[in-house]
Amino acid sequence: xxxxxxxxxxxxxxxxxxxxxxxxxxxxxxxxxxxxxxxxxxxxxxxxxxxxxxxxxxxxxxxxxxxxxxxxxxxxxxxxxxxxxxxxxxxxxxxxxxxxxxxxxxxxxxxxxxxxxxxxxxxxxxxxxxxxxxxxxxxxxxxxxxxxxxxxxxxxxxxxxxxxxxxxxxxxxxxxxxxxxxxxxxxxxxxxxxxxxxxxxxxxxxxxxxxxxxxxxxxxxxxxxxxxxxxxxxxxxxxxxxxxxxxxx
Amino acid sequence: xxxxxxxxxxxxxxxxxxxxxxxxxxxxxxxxxxxxxxxxxxxxxxxxxxxxxxxxxxxxxxxxxxxxxxxxxxxxxxxxxxxxxxxxxxxxxxxxxxxxxxxxxxxxxxxxxxxxxxxxxxxxxxxxxxxxxxxxxxxxxxxxxxxxxxxxxxxxxxxxxxxxxxxxxxxxxxxxxxxxxxxxxxxxxxxxxxxxxxxxxxxxxxxxxxxxxxxxxxxxxxxxxxxxxxxxxxxxxxxxxxxxxxxxxxxxxxxxxxxxxxxxxxxxxxxxxxxxxxxxxxxxxxxxxxxxxxxxxxxxxxxxxxxxxxxxxxxxxxxxxxxxxxxxxxxxxxxxxxxxxxxxxxxxxxxxxxxxxxxxxxxxxxxxxxxxxxxxxxxxxxxxxxxxxxxxx
Numbered sequence: 001x002x003x004x005x006x007x008x009x010x011x012x013x014x015x016x017x018x019x020x021x022x023x024x025x026x027x028x029x030x031x032x033x034x035x036x037x038x039x040x041x042x043x044x045x046x047x048x049x050x051x052x053x054x055x056x057x058x059x060x061x062x063x064x065x066x067x068x069x070x071x072x073x074x075x076x077x078x079x080x081x082x083x084x085x086x087x088x089x090x091x092x093x094x095x096x097x098x099x100x101x102x103x104x105x106x107x108x109x110x111x112x113x114x115x116x117x118x119x120x121x122x123x124x125x126x127x128x129x130x131x132x133x134x135x136x137x138x139x140x141x142x143x144x145x146x147x148x149x150x151x152x153x154x155x156x157x158x159x160x161x162x163x164x165x166x167x168x169x170x171x172x173x174x175x176x177x178x179x180x181x182x183x184x185x186x187x188x189x190x191x192x193x194x195x196x197x198x199x200x201x202x203x204x205x206x207x208x209x210x211x212x213x214x215x216x217x218x219x220x221x222x223x224x225x226x227x228x229x230x231x232x233x234x235x236x237x238x239x240x241x242x243x244x245x246x247x248x249x
Numbered sequence: 250x251x252x253x254x255x256x257x258x259x260x261x262x263x264x265x266x267x268x269x270x271x272x273x274x275x276x277x278x279x280x281x282x283x284x285x286x287x288x289x290x291x292x293x294x295x296x297x298x299x300x301x302x303x304x305x306x307x308x309x310x311x312x313x314x315x316x317x318x319x320x321x322x323x324x325x326x327x328x329x330x331x332x333x334x335x336x337x338x339x340x341x342x343x344x345x346x347x348x349x350x351x352x353x354x355x356x357x358x359x360x361x362x363x364x365x366x367x368x369x370x371x372x373x374x375x376x377x378x379x380x381x382x383x384x385x386x387x388x389x390x391x392x393x394x395x396x397x398x399x400x401x402x403x404x405x406x407x408x409x410x411x412x413x414x415x416x417x418x419x420x421x422x423x424x425x426x427x428x429x430x431x432x433x434x435x436x437x438x439x440x441x442x443x444x445x446x447x448x449x450x451x452x453x454x455x456x457x458x459x460x461x462x463x464x465x466x467x468x469x470x471x472x473x474x475x476x477x478x479x480x481x482x483x484x485x486x487x488x489x490x491x492x493x494x495x496x497x498x499x500x501x502x503x504x505x506x507x508x509x510x511x512x513x514x515x516x517x518x519x520x521x522x523x524x525x526x527x528x529x530x531x532x533x534x535x536x537x538x539x540x541x542x543x544x545x546x547x548x549x550x551x552x553x554x555x556x557x558x559x560x561x562x563x564x565x566x567x568x569x570x571x572x573x574x575x576x577x578x579x580x581x582x583x584x585x586x587x588x589x590x591x592x593x594x595x596x597x598x599x600x601x602x603x604x605x606x607x608x609x610x611x612x613x614x615x616x617x618x619x620x621x622x623x624x625x626x627x628x629x630x631x632x633x634x635x636x637x638x639x640x641x642x
Contacts (some may be wrong), residue, residue, distance in 0.1 A: 071555060071635045092559050099557025110552050110639060114266070124556040125257050171556070 016177065018211050019045040019068065024077035026063050037063040038147040039234035040077070050205045050212045052222035055231030062183070062229070065215050069102060069181045070094040081179075093177075097129055103172030103180045107187035109164040111156040117143065117167045118152040142170040146200060162193035169200060171229045173210075180204070186221050198224040252562055253569070260570040263542070264577050267301070274538040277531025278618065282582025282611045283589060285524030289517055289607045290590040294599035296513040303502050303509075309336075309469040310369055311476055311499055313462045319494025320459040323585025324486050334475060341364040342446055344454040350402035350413040355396050358441045359415055361449025369463050377409045377424030380445055388447030393424040395439035413442075418452040420444060465618040472501050472602065528614060531578060532622035539571050539626035549640025550630050561573050564631040571623020579615025583608050597631055 005165065006187045024041040027034055038060045043107065045051055054059040066072035067079060070086060079086040098104075103124075111120045121139040126216065129160050130138070146161045146166040154162050165185060172180055186194035202224050214225065223242060230238040264271045272279070313320065321355060325340050342361040347354060363385050372379070374393060386390055392413065399408055408422045437557035450457055466475050476499050483497055543550070553563055587603070594601040 066636055069555075095554070095557050095559050097557075098555065102557075104555050106639065108639075110555075112549055112552065114262075123553070126252055127553075127556065127558050127562065129252075174368065 015046040015048055017044055018049075018082065019043070020078075020080040021064075021068075022078045022080075023220065024064070024067065024079065024158075025075045026060075026072070027075055037234055038067075038074075038226045041234075043229065043236065045213065047211055048205070049227065050202065050225045051214070051223035052228040053213065053215045053231065054217060054219075054222055054228055055237070056217075059231035060234040061215050061231045063234075065181060065183055065213065067215060068179075069104060069225045070098050073161070084104055088161065092156055098230040099124070100175070101178045103175060103177035105165065105168045105172050105180070105185045107184035109161070109168045109188070111164055111167055111171075113156055116153050116155055117148060117159065117170075120156070120167055121170045121174050124171060128175065138174050139170070141166075142174040145204075146170045147174060160193075161189050162196060165189060165193075169197070169204075173204065176208075178211060180210055180212045182212060184215055184217070186216065186218065191220075194218070194221060218230065252565065253477075256566040256569040257573065259566070260573040263306050263570060264574055268582040270538075271574060271577060272581065274534050275531060277527055278575055278578030278615055279531070279582040279585065281524050281526075281528035281531050282615060283586045284527055284580050285521055286583060286586035286607055287589045287593065288520040288524065290601070290604050290608055291516055291593055291597070291599055292513055292520060293604060294590075294594055295597075296510060297426050297602070299507050299509060303505055305371060305592055306503050307369065307371070307442050307465060309466040309472060311464045311466065311472060311479065311501055313464065313479060313497060313499050314460060316496055316498050317456075317494075320457070320462055320483075320497065321486075322457050323461060324483060325459060327482055327486050328464065328479065330617070332464070332475060332478055334466050334467045334471050335464055337365045337369050337463075338368040339463040339465075340459045341361060341366065341461045341463065342447060342449055342454060342458065343460045344449060346416040346453055348398065348402065348413055348415050348442065350408075350411065351404045351406060353391075355398060355401040357395075359453055360441050360443050361446035361454070362443055362463050363446050366443070366463075369465050373427040374424040377422070379424060385447070387443045388445050388451055390418070390420045390445065390448060390452075392420040393426055393443040394422055395426045395437075395441045396428045397437055397440040398442055399425055408500060415442065415444070418455050420448075458557045469503075472503060476501050490616045503512070525614075528618055532575070532618040535571055535574055535578075535619060536622040536626060538574070539567065539623055540629065542570070543567065543630040545640040546549075546630075547633065547638045551635050551641065554633065554635035555639060560631040563633075564627045567627035567630045568620065568623050571627065572619035574619050575615045575619030575623070578613070582615070583611060586611075 006129065021041050021043040024038055024043075025036070026034045026038040029035050041064060043064070053065060054190070055061045067074050070089075074087055077087075081101070086094065086097070112123065118136075118139050119143050122135045125135045139152070140149070143152055146169050147167050148163060149180060150169065151159060151163060151167075156167070159167065161182055165188075181249070182199075185201070186197055189197060198221055201212055201214070205212050212225075214221070216222050226242065228239070228240045228242070316343065328335075329338060340363060344359050344361075345356060346358050346359045358419070364380065364382050367379055377393070379393065380389070380391060392415070394402070394408065394413075402413060403411070408425065411422050412419050414420075415421060426439065426441075428441070444453075464475070464479070466472050479499055480495065484495065487496055489496065507581075550563060553566075554560075591601045593599070
């Protein structure tokens, strides 16, 4: 057993910086339809942090998420991930960054239909060129972590929403990523399921020192995070410790 | 490597998830492959048939016949005297005549022959006998009739021993020619009567000229040389000046086979072109369904891109799917073509022979079509924006 990690929120500034955004801007559309989604975002995420991004729709939280996840590019400013200036990377290099360092979970789960839970979990390993045997081992472990060992052969259609999101989490975890990007992970789940998923995320964050960025519009879910960053009109409006209202679980 | 295997498995699964839809998608390819393979196989079979027919007439047999001139008994004597390395000489003369037996009559070809005719033509009787040397020499009033003539003159009655009148000249039937029916030929080899050459010349045609002289060479190797010798000899005999055209023709079966296979080659090319067009149409079908598939699976593509698939890997995945789909069609086509070729071959009396080359070509061509027509949809998939793709419903 490794030494138990100190609770990340205790002394967050002592930890290394994982992500640093500086004066990040992003606009969509042209001419009249031009929409300035981000107007200069400065943001620092430390390793092992669990951060919630909140804000009304159109506030820029999803845009920041997409840029952080390398699914979108920034217009101006800089995005540093570890020692990499992400804005200088090519499309394929950003794909490789996702492949080797990031895990994603989405509101709509986004599992491959007609494909078993195990195959869904193994999918990212396929792109890493891992052998079938190793894939099987890793997917078994990941499914166990999310408590779905018995459901490995079921397709998403045979699983409940909560189970589907667990499969998605297993898929994100199986590569042992450094950053987990969760886009409204509980948006399609009932309250009980939502809290279960959040507890799973907190557990992963504590046990594996996994850095988690989560977009949510539910204060109850944001409360699980160490820190909540609130976006309004393309700018960071406020930061709180813990959830939106400052309370912590 | 893992991607290749998983893409292949996925492609196979996609194809068999909706087998009917997949089969309909590749219908064009199936038709194209069936058409090309069946036509080429049957074409080859019938070429083989005709080549065999030519070979059965004897590869070392040269046929000499008059074109603008005639072949005379002098020519025959000269050939007998001057040309070495000859095994058999069969002089033949034919005439059309009206033949009567009892209350039936018919018009047919009367062929005057000598004993050499039988080995040169690999001739056999199905009943009765052939002429003896002596009967040929004396010009006996005897005849051997073909099956067609037999049917017309005797119906079901036994003809052997009966008298028939060839242009009023009475001949006794001593044999029935073994049927030489050849599939697809316009010429009916059974519609003829054989009589001794001398009998024909004396009593029916009333002239000494020959329609044809057939010469069997001791070895097929010499045919070209002997053809040249014969040409020179006949030109001298016919007193043709230099620059004047031959008034006869010498048929070498080798040349016939060559020219025939050349014709069938260009025919094959034509058939292959037609097949290629249907294959192209099949390719468009594949492109269509692949575009639909890319649209249907936009979310899947988004997921793959999000978890770090490179554009080329997505492109490869869909390309493999298109190739597998095309090969699926090609394989069905090949199987159907085998049965169709066997069936048609059976009906048309063409021997079936599996041709690995054309099957391999068809198979590879199917794959090529998959690549060509799968590329555009695959590229479309690879160029999708992951964010948009993930939002797709």
